[in-house]
Amino acid sequence: MTSTTHSRRDTLRGFAAAAGFLILGANRAGAVLLPGSYVPRAPFEDGAFSPFAWVEIGPGGVLIRYAAAEMGQGVSTALPQILAEELELEWESVRVAPAPLGAAFIHPRLRERDSAGSRSVRFNYEPLRRVGAAARQMLVQAAAERWDLPVETCAAEAPGRVVHPASGRSLSYADLADAAARLTPPREPRLKDPARFRLIGRSLRRKDVPAKVDGSAVFASDVRLPGLLTATSMQCPRFGGRLAALDEAPARAIPGVRAVLRFDTWFAVVADGFWPAKRGLDALTPRWEGGSDIDSAAISAKLAAAGGSGEATLETRRLGDAAAALAGSERRIEAVYEVPYLAHATMEPMSAVARVAAGGCEIWVGTQRQSVAHDYVATLLGIPRDRVTLHETYLGGGFGRRFEVDYLGQAVLIAQRMEGRPVKLIWTREEDTRQGFYRPATWNRLEGGLDTAGRPVAWTHRIAAQSLLQRIRPYALRPNGLDVAAVEGAVNHPYAIPNQRVEWSRVDLPVPVGAWRSVGSSQNAFVTECFIDELAQLAGADPYRYRRDLMTGHPRHRAVLDLAAERAGWGTPLPAGHGRGVAAAECFGGWCAQVAEVEAVPGGRIRVRRMVAVLDCGLAVNPSIVEAQVESAIVFGLSAALFGQITVAGGAVQQTNFDDHPILRIDEMPRIEVHILPSHEAPGGVGEIATPQVAPAVANAIFAATGRRIRSLPLALHGVV
Structure with missing residues (x-):
């Protein structure tokens, strides 16, 4: 735990200066901060970076602070790992702790310090590298001045030393910390060549696991x-x-x-x-x-009425003339999709x-x-x-x-x-379940039209849903009132369809709604990825090939789709009663495709046997953490797709605990395979990227196995689970 007040920071700065520590952080302009001052002495020229981690170097070793909430996703390892790379540290000797709260640790692109949107690594990769590089250069300069040598003849090397190769001299970072703290930080620190990375890109051991194993971790x-x-x-x-x-x-x-x-x-x-x-x-x-006396039937009716009437809709995407293209299409299809409210159901109430x-x-x-x-x-x-x-x-x-x-x-x-x-x-589990801020329920009407060759020429999608940004971040609403979170996953699908129209109808309901893992993409990817499957069926085409052919200009989408199909054995024979389904979607700076394999078992039910996921998250700082995150996202997505729903009667939530809002049990767990595409691109998001594809991949696999098209969740309502 860490205390986060001004007085605590002052105390730490004074203590560190007295003890001969070097403390580096950054302010909103991206300047390195030294003991005794939060005024930038040499801000980075472009002012674009504001890393919010400290590094403390002293006789007791090195402590790196991270400014993100550790909720199992591994940021207490991945963020320090980035800084430690540039600082030439040995990973086993690094200690980590949360950063204190304050303006110095808020990224300039954000208005607040938070952990959401899968952005902890993707927003802070470059800033943390620059802080580590600045610290390294200052330590090298301090050593060169002590030895009265040209700075270019000295170098930093693991495990935290500055060396002069020609003479064999060396000094530890602890020996140099006091002198380095008196130097002016470099305006443009020199970053390491990624070809020389020793830590970034490796599955280093997580720093939070020992305490969670021995019980010393504090929740x-x-x-x-x-x-x-x-x-x-x-x-x-x-x-x-x-x-x-x-x-x-x-x-x-x-x-x-x-x-x-x-x-x-x-x-x-x-x-x-x-x-x-x-x-x-x-x-x-x-x-x-x-209080309200609304129930689920009335909620569904209000959503359907708003979406069906088209009144008060806000257009969020327009390409060509979708209405005219639909009217002139060779074949047409219309479908209505619905998704329920969902609770977060965290393990700790x-x-x-x-x-x-x-x-x-x-x-x-x-x-x-x-x-x-x-x-x-x-x-x-x-x-x-x-x-x-x-x-x-x-x-x-x-x-x-x-x-x-x-x-x-x-x-x-x-x-x-x-x-x-x-x-x-x-809170009791019952209170936790009944007093949440739920993923919004939505009603969706889609229409698609094909030409004579079976290619889609028109696509319309109207979404009826509550606004969650209106409460949590009203400043993020568009000037016309559009909630961009409500249309995530609907306006950014990768399919080259010449005529498109996407609309949102805001529906005001008394049910409190909030952000749920992958936010709007969790609902909308289910809708869009199932509907593109319906278009492939109407065209008589293979669902994977149909998607691939439409991904013109989306190489990262196509790459994850191709590898997922390859690793899942797409097109190879399956046992009787088995079926494969595919889905692809991007959100929060990451691309993911998944193939689900299901088996129809006696009694008209299905069992999910296998999930193959391919992720492009840019450079994977710690691949094992990425893999664990994808596995977690799939379990989370399966729990929701198979069982998850919040229903309302008499103005109150009906579910109370895991008996009536179940999560996936160990005997229901499919085999999961995760493949991370190698990449030299900047790191993207990870934590939420692999949830949106789960429900549509499974629903599409059910269709492949049984011929039954399911357009609402959870799947348990349809008697197939």
């Missing part, structure tokens, strides 16, 4: 503090409802319960531990009032620790949105930002759910009433 639910109390809470189950009445006596009668706290739309039980808090919560019978005392607040939390969490707490309590200290913990799963700060707000408000004692809030 928010693991935090232990003197005098710590534990709370759990319940919110009104109906959207927009409030707490009307509550008899506290049954909870207060349970040993260990310290308080029952009421708020407008929720209440909490505070106790000496989680078990008495939960027993106290279960003993209460709150009376709620107000929402949790946070807070202590409010002496006009300030300390919080311990795993969050994807560190800047917003910090500012939110200050605003909530009406105190200055520098009176809030954020200790960053590991995240027990994110997937977009910990992009929200609602659970943190509850912890702070509870702690505010507990007279300075720290309070750990842990």
Whole structure:
């Protein structure tokens, strides 16, 4: 964990300077920062970079800080690995820790520090290299000056030393740190030739795994503090409802319960531990009032009405004249696709620790949105930002759910009433499932037209869905109100169709929606990749070949598609009752194609036997982490495609736990093969790239195996799982 306040940074800087450390970071202009000053002394000329990691070099070794939330995706290894490469360090000796919060660690392309959009590595690859290179040059210069030698005759080499090859002299980085800290950083640090990389591109051991194996890793639910109390809470189950009445006596009668706290739309039980808090919560019978009474049928009807009428639609893509091309096409097809709300279902339910005392607040939390969490707490309590200290913990799963700060707000408000004692809030699994910010449900109507040769000449796609950016990032909406997240995966498919029209109809519903792994691409890739399969069927063409022929001008799409087909044995005979399906999509700077193989088993059901995924993520900094991320994305995508849905009755979410919102079990796991295309391109995204293709690949494989075309999710609703 790390504390992130101005006073902590000042303390660290002073300590480091006194101890002879070299501390390097960068400000928003990309300048290297030295002890005692956050004013750039020599900013990079282009001002385009703002790496937000520290490197500390001292007698105890080297510590590299990373400024991203570690939620299992491996950034606590990949980001330091980049910097360590340029600094010529030996990986086993490097220690890592989260970077403190502050403007110095916010990328200039972002308004806040967060971990989302699969951008931790792709946004920070070049900045981190430049920080490492700057540190290396300063250390070499310090050694050259000590030896009174030309700097070009000296060099840095692993494991963290500067050498003079001609004389055999050498000095450790620790010996040089104090002198290097007094030098002016280079304006244009010289980056290593990638041909000389020793660390980047290798599957180095992860830095977070030992602590997770031996139990020393700290998640928010693991935090232990003197005098710590534990709370759990319940919110009104109906959207927009409030707490009307509550008899506290049954909870207060349970040993260990310290308080029952009421708020407008929720209440909490505070106790000496989680078990008495939960027993106290279960003993209460709150009376709620107000709120919505909407149900899933009404939601579906509203989406279909908005999409079907075409009223208030916003056009987001237009090529040619789709209406005229459809009218003149040789063959036409129309289809309606629907996808449900989905919960994130992280393995660690929402949790946070807070202590409010002496006009300030300390919080311990795993969050994807560190800047917003910090500012939110200050605003909530009406105190200055520098009176809030954020200790960053590991995240027990994110997937977009910990992009929200609602659970943190509850912890702070509870702690505010507990007279300075720290309070750990842990939601029950039931509360976590019923009080989420769900992936939006969508309704989609598509039309396609073919010419006499079977090539598509027209494509229209109308999406009816809620806006998630309206709440979480309203400044990201287009001037006409278009939510670009709602059309991701629909406007950027790779198929060369001369006449296209894509539209979005915003539908306002009371169900809270938020970002879910791969955001809009998770819904829209299912729709577009299944519909392109339908066009291939209408044309009497092979689905893989049909896609490939339409990928004109998209070499990276075509490359992942070709290799996926090759590795999956596309076109080779399968046992009776088996079928293969293919899907390809890009998002967040990465390209992925997948082939699913399914088997029809007795009773009209199917089993997913094999998933082959090929990824182009540019240069893979740590291939084993990339492979694990793809495997994770496939498991996540399969859970959603096969089983996942959130349904609503009487204005309340019906699902409560993994029994009615299941995830993939070990005996349902298919064989997964991951292939990473070698690349010299800049690193792209990884964490979300391999989720969008899963559902369409499986649905298309079901069609190949059974002849049954499925146009809505989850597949379990159709009796095939």
